[in-house]
Amino acid sequence: MSSDQRDAASATMRVLDEAGDLADGADRPDADGLLAGYRQLVHGRRLNELAGALVRQGRLAVYPSSRGQEACQVACAAALSEGDWLFPTYRDAVAIATRGVDPVEVLSMLKGDWHCGYDAARHRVAPQATPLATQLLHAVGVAHAARLKGEDTVVMALCGDGATSEGDFHEACNFAAVFAAPVVFFVQNNKYAISVPLARQSVAPSLASKAVGYGMPGVRVDGNDLAALSTVLGDAVERGRRGAGPTLVEADTYRVEAHTNADDATRYRTADEVDEWAGRDPLTRVSAYLRGVGVLDDDIEAEFTTDADRMAARVREGLGVDVAPDPGELFAHVYATPTQQLVQQRAALQAEFDVEEAR
Template sequence: MAVKAPSRKILDLLPSADPVRFLAEDGSTVTAPDEYVLPSDELLLEGYRRMVLGRRFDTQATALTKQGRLAVYPSSRGQDACQIAAAMALQEQDWLFPTYRDSVALVSRGIDPVEVLTLLRGDWHCGYDPVARRVAPQCTPLATQVLHATGMADALRRKGENGVALALVGDGGTSEGDFHEALNFAAVLRAPVVFFVQNNKYAISVPLARQSAAPALAYKGIGYGVRSVQVDGNDLPAVLSVLTAAVEHARSGREPVLVEAHTYRMDAHTNADDATRYRDEQEVEHWRAADPIERLTAYLRARNLLNDEIVNTAQADAEALAADLRARMNADTVPDPLELFDHVYAEPTPQLREQRAQLAAELAAELAAGSQAQEG
């Protein structure tokens, strides 16, 4: 009995056997698939500037944990190209759904760095206005944000808005049931959502080989009818080109896309993790040679697009960002107990109003008693 050849539809869903790339590790050019266009020189220079700023923000945030100003910080050093491309690929009307490791993407999206770190500082669950910024709160539970992104994308479609939701997720998140449910719903609903998997090779300490037997995580989209792509996650031109194409495909075709970026987490999972217990220095050194900033720098230098003046300006801007962040993060916040009742409901219930009034009265009484004690 003859085996029926795969339909064109199935072939369209399959990712390429090798990740899409424009640049080799040394910054030299390689041949990319015809369907992807090398971003303009202006976009690549802007991407370089954002990566320099993002890397400095990341190292400063890591230092703040050692100074006790942050409870924890998950670094994305090494994943710089993914972080910056995710922000640059979106338009103003689009939504970003980040994980706890995507602070650099939020800063590149234009959110105040202090507001980004408010969650990790312990002041608020979210330091920025998600609706105004079109950025969902950073998600700590694995993969729950991909279902939220799918729901938002479907809502945008139903309302006739020309928006796309982009959900960031790690390789560990693809093992969660929420991830698979989101893929299924997105495909059935033809929701304009892009699932961007940053495969940094470890789910905390669990290596990729212990998480999945698939030839690549991108293949996880095929069973749900989701078009999938693999890309070199340390190649900014490639990630930006692939993500931009995926976002526009979702926008115009009103259907989801799964993009897997092959990258690497250079630092530990968080400042509370000892990465030497599950990976060796030789592996880390191998990936240091593929540093996304160094790779793009070499390419731009070779084409005479990047000079010392541009480099010095970017570094000066990065230092100014870090200095401002240090100054504002070192200022103690004054907690207001009444904030407990803010944002619980859009319209506070009678019980909440009563409880808030009771607490306000107790605080006022304590303040008055303290003042009398000082006077006495």
């Protein structure tokens, strides 16, 4: 690993500062591209707000909010091409929606449906993974298979800081580096693994510096800076696509809301800490920059807000539709070719329903 790569793993790459001004030495971002990204940020924030409200109304069982992390969510999805794959965690609903999956389908699992809610193969988005780091192994497997087949597929594998303490994280990084799998390991370091602070998880100078041990590049980036994230993740995806292997990207960000609606975050962090990070809001940073260069005004802002409200109304309506359960689905996706035992069980269950209907 070169000295430049070691520096990237310890320094935090930034394009826009917290006030929305161009950081010292940074190149000006593409304003039109950043405006499109800002529209996605507005939609992502609205989706987080809506999902929280639906939980309070009893229409969703649980929701792990990514408020404060929306720049990470938008940038990682936008960096991918149509043929690439996204492997999300339970906190990445906004990333999945940005990838193009209907938000109604994204949230349906949290409503209590038995499946992930969307066609993973069609969208090239794996099911949201609740166990920490298990999806990273799956992501590496897909990437390695694509490389063996000569495809130019790149896989974006998402995880949080807590997942870097898991053995699966180590196995995935090691395998990907050894076999030059086209994977971007994107760690959204939001400072807490539920209630466990980062200092109780790792004493490494940064999570990106863990890449040194695997022989892959590690880059630390301001996770509330959409422009910087777009550059770093875009470069990592391109590196994987040209066959140069995996990259570990650490985004320095913060989970502004509680872990889920079942969590009492006041037990392990202070209101002052939350307020400090709330002042680093990724939306206001991009908005300030775009207004400063004359690309964003009140009319465009209102248009984005109206579009986001329409999306929210459609999602509320979609999630309010009760779907009649089909007991036959219990047997539909156990095996590609059902076993004889499953065929018999399905027939027996159907016979019972037929008897009931005949009465």
